[in-house]
Amino acid sequence: MTNSSEDESSELSFEQAYKKLEQTVEELGGGGLSLERATVLYEEGMKLVKVCNQLLSAAELRVTQLKDSYAGAPDSLSDDDDEQTP
């Protein structure tokens, strides 16, 4: 069970992990919890903190280009430059 939840959290996107973390923190702060539930939440929350930090530090920007031409003159795409004057 611990393994499956670890697998689950390692597949989360940052956005998902962060959102879950927010929810966990909120639930934990809401009070009225049993200590068992609080412990589970705390454990989950700490796992999410780890996932978020890992995702944030390990990420590398991906840069891609839309494939196929969609404009009338695809060749002109490459010979234009912002700083160039007409």
Added chain:
Amino acid sequence: MPVYTVSQISRYLKESLEGDPLLGDLWVTGEISNYRPAASGHSYFTLKDAQGQLRSVMFKGGRGSELLESGVLVTAHGRISFYEARGDVQLIADLVMPEGTGPLHLQLEKLKMQLEEEGLFELSRKRGLPPMPRTIGVVTSPTGAVFHDICNIIGRRFPLVEILLAPATVQGDNAAPEIVAAIKALNERSNADIIIVTRGGGSLEELWPFNEEQVARGIYGSRIPVVSAVGHETDFTIADYVADLRAPTPSAAAEMVVPDRRALMRDIIGREEEMERSLKELVSYYRSSIDFLAMRALQRTPDFPTLRRRVDDLARAAATPLWEQLTSLKYEVAGFGDQLTALDPKAILKRGYAVVETQPEGRIVRSKEQVRAGQRLKLRVADGSIPAVAGTSGEAQRPKKQPERAGAPLI
């Protein structure tokens, strides 16, 4: 030879003038004279030059009405109309610019006015940006420094995204249709969460594609929120007015579309601390509940098995390995068990206390009022009980006494 009535000719003049394509949409330059603002908010004036005069009116809400003043040279946009009741030809002006404004600027102001009236700039239709986009579409020149800068900034701030370039020429005649096609392609063929439409600084002519109507409509029609970043901070284009958000520069756009990784890391630390705080509060809440139960246990017949089970549960929960950072709390919780053990009557008796009961009723003596002189008593001690009788001296006898002291004078 036909003879016409005045109204027939008036009607004919009106239709001729107002059906003329040139007269229906024209710019006229001249000097304002005889300026008369009316209470209704409309403004009446005459435009004149050395050879001619043209009666003019600007209705309430016309753009540039603040420029109206006799003696001022202006260029006015509007249409010619024929007022049949008075036989007057007049210019109905909807836009007034200072005389000498260049033709591109005039065109720009007119388009701006039309698109605004059409609702393309409505603030109410501007969409917020998703706080954590996954894919950012960028419509710009693939070779310019702008795209490079945007990648650098986003890569530094929030490298968890994918940047998807939709290349487009950003100046010249091809630019507007290519920008429109790129926005359309991103909408149809990508899962971009945000589109940045951008180019670096340049002359008004170079920035012109971003002032074209087709680009305005392309941005307006985008399902994906659009951030415009055209030229420098001081450059405003029509694309900026239509876009969901205008960034003053391309670099600023890059900063606006993604969160800052360092701020997020600080935020995560804050949440971690918050979780610890919540847990501590919860533990101290439970601890005070236990204290309360323990007090009640002292006052009433205690249900020790239940209490101890509860404490054991708490202690077990506290012993979960993940509580590494809360070791001290764990010990506190475990300590409750000891405290309760200390409250067990047998343990108390072992420490030298006695429980005094009246005989033959067997009531526990809690107050001196329960005992009269000669009352038979039973003193329970750890290993058994001692029979006793209450003395007659006026001195109060405490119901709980250490056996050796309580026993000696009474027996």
